[in-house]
Amino acid sequence: MKLVWSSASPFARKVLVVAHELGIADRIETVTGTGTPMAPAEATKAGNPLAKLPSLTRDDGPPIYDSAVIVQYLTSLIADQTVLPAAGPDRWQALTLEALGDGICESAISVRYELALRDEAQQSADWMAAQMSKVDGALDALDGDMLPSGDFSVGHAAVGCALGYLDLRFADKDWRSGRTALTAWYDGFLERASAKATEPSA
Ligand SMILES: N[C@@H](CCC(=O)N[C@@H](CS)C(=O)NCC(=O)O)C(=O)O
Incomplete structure (x- = not known):
């Protein structure tokens, strides 16, 4: 999986923190998307039509965004995880x-x-x-x-x-x-x- 990311982005960091907590950080390759709203990086535009990061390119589907959706996706990969409680x-x-x-x-x-x-x-x-x-x-x-x-x-x-x-x-x-x-x-x-x-x- 490829994550469009920047080192200062708290949203991208949240995704990576969750990936580490789930034990799947090594399955994610980061692609730098540093830019500004006026001059977004190509990778940022390619991953999300809103030209925002993070976005995640999965092995088996189109890119997904935003960070909250990516986090839900990552938790869906791990059975019995508790990072996102299933219900209640x-x-x-x-x-x-x-x-x-x-x-x-x-x-x-x-x-x-x-x-x-x-x-x-x-x-x-x-x-x-x-x-x-x-x-x-x-x-x-x-x-x-x-x-x-x-x-x-x-x-x-x-x-x-x-x-x-x-x-x-x-x-x-x-x-x-x-x-x-x-x-x-x-x-x-x-x-x-x-x-x-x-x-x-x-
Ligand atoms: N709701 C989005 C917010 C993402 C966001 O605002 N990312 C910033 C970087 S930290 C960005 O890409 N800004 C560029 C822009 O607003 O055009 C998420 O949770 O992923």
Whole structure:
């Protein structure tokens, strides 16, 4: 299988974290798709008509996307896996946690694009503040009722990768301040082999 990927993408990292947790990372070859919305890489366009990464080319079918679909596909390859619980409250908790982690990334990436890709005169401080307020709302929820718990799931992977993205691109943000429970959980995430094997870089 081939995964269109970039070293900074938290969505692509989530897919790889799940692959490591499932024990199938060695079945995935990564293809670099680094680019921007204005200038996407050829591999990124080839894998997804939306010109976003990650996408996964399977051995027996057309490319699939987005990261949440790829994760579901990978879990379907392994009988009796627990990374995506098959049914019941644990499944909905895992998927909701995944949506929360992914949502942090979507908002943070939109701010990153605003800062990195638009002239200062075009940047909207109000837009960026609104997006970062979504990030902060999600972080507060994760430090409270939504703190990841139980067996490691796709939700845990998404949250860990989102926090890793904040450290990578928003190092000045100090998201840990006042969020001791989430900080402690993240320290545990960083100790996992799957996190160590997929450390992001700019
Ligand atoms: N919902 C998508 C989001 C993917 C996404 O936004 N990826 C970024 C890279 S981290 C991208 O390809 N951005 C290019 C663009 O927005 O045009 C997923 O979960 O895979």
